[in-house]
Amino acid sequence: MATGEAEETRVSAAMPARWLRIAARAMVDYALPPRCPGCGTIVGADRQFCLGCWSSLHFLDGPACLHCSIPLPTAIVGQPMSCGACLANPPPFEGAPAAVAYGPVARTVALRFKYGRRTGHARLMAQLMARRLAALGDTGQMVLVAVPLHRWRLWSRGFNQAALVADALSRLTGVPHDHHLLLRTRATASLRGKGRRERERIVGGAFALAPGAKARVAARHLVLIDDVHASGATLRAAARVLRRGGAARVSALTWARVVPDALMTGNIFDFASLDSDMS
Numbered sequence: 001m002a003t004g005e006a007e008e009t010r011v012s013a014a015m016p017a018r019w020l021r022i023a024a025r026a027m028v029d030y031a032l033p034p035r036c037p038g039c040g041t042i043v044g045a046d047r048q049f050c051l052g053c054w055s056s057l058h059f060l061d062g063p064a065c066l067h068c069s070i071p072l073p074t075a076i077v078g079q080p081m082s083c084g085a086c087l088a089n090p091p092p093f094e095g096a097p098a099a100v101a102y103g104p105v106a107r108t109v110a111l112r113f114k115y116g117r118r119t120g121h122a123r124l125m126a127q128l129m130a131r132r133l134a135a136l137g138d139t140g141q142m143v144l145v146a147v148p149l150h151r152w153r154l155w156s157r158g159f160n161q162a163a164l165v166a167d168a169l170s171r172l173t174g175v176p177h178d179h180h181l182l183l184r185t186r187a188t189a190s191l192r193g194k195g196r197r198e199r200e201r202i203v204g205g206a207f208a209l210a211p212g213a214k215a216r217v218a219a220r221h222l223v224l225i226d227d228v229h230a231s232g233a234t235l236r237a238a239a240r241v242l243r244r245g246g247a248a249r250v251s252a253l254t255w256a257r258v259v260p261d262a263l264m265t266g267n268i269f270d271f272a273s274l275d276s277d278m279s
């Protein structure tokens with residue numbers, strides 16, 4: 001009993017201290033000037049890039065592969081064209097636009113968000129992703145589906161970055177976000193540096209439709225939301241499950257698309273060598 005009372009006293013003494021710390025932190029954050037999410041320079045408003053970072057962002061709105069959004073320098077804007085990789089191995093999603101190409105600033109934003117817990121970056125990313133969402137078709141038929149994390153990773157990180165972006169996008173556009181449609185049934189190893197077949201083997205079977213979700217999938221246009229689109233193996237595995245579940249259409253929208261350097265600089269590239277095998 002005495003131990004219990006002592007414990008209770010410690011807890012009740014700790015609570016105000018904890019709340020004071022949180023309140024003090026909020027006041028400091030409020031008092032500090034807003035900083036560029038790319039480089040930390042002081043800027044005029046929240047969620048605003050400095051001129052240098054803004055001008056270094058590569059917005060992916062030029063001619064691109066109809067399916068995976070790899071820029072196609074030889075294509076014409078408005079004319080649907082597929083890249084060699086998608087022709088050889090068509091993805092189960094119909095379109096996969098991204099706000100920006102994965103470069104130093106896009107990478108910093110994504111990493112500070114995911115590992116630096118700058119959860120406010122979700123709104124910044126969503127703002128730049130919103131107009132790409134409208135380009136995917138009638139938003140009235142859409143449901144946003146964040147690529148889920150396995151519960152162990154969710155537990156260790158404390159949040160799913162894709163779900164926070166989908167929430168922010170939902171608030172901005174009015175398109176609903178369904179948190180309970182797709183499950184990650186297996187924790188998967190990193191895909192970095194792995195070949196296409198190896199990546200497909202790693203993520204294959206990592207997703208499943210949630211029990212009872214079939215009715216919510218039927219005849220809807222589901223838009224997978226993730227932070228980075230690299231090889232596309234994860235998006236393919238998730239999209240396959242949604243397609244099998246009866247979705248009328250599946251597409252994907254990400255913050256940043258990994259694009260080979262040769263495409264960014266407009267150099268001539270070999271279609272045959274352009275696989276989605278980007279590390």
Ligand SMILES: [Zn+2]
Binds near residue numbers: 038041049051053
């Ligand atoms: Zn900057």
Ligand SMILES: [Zn+2]
Binds near residue numbers: 084
């Ligand atoms: Zn493609």
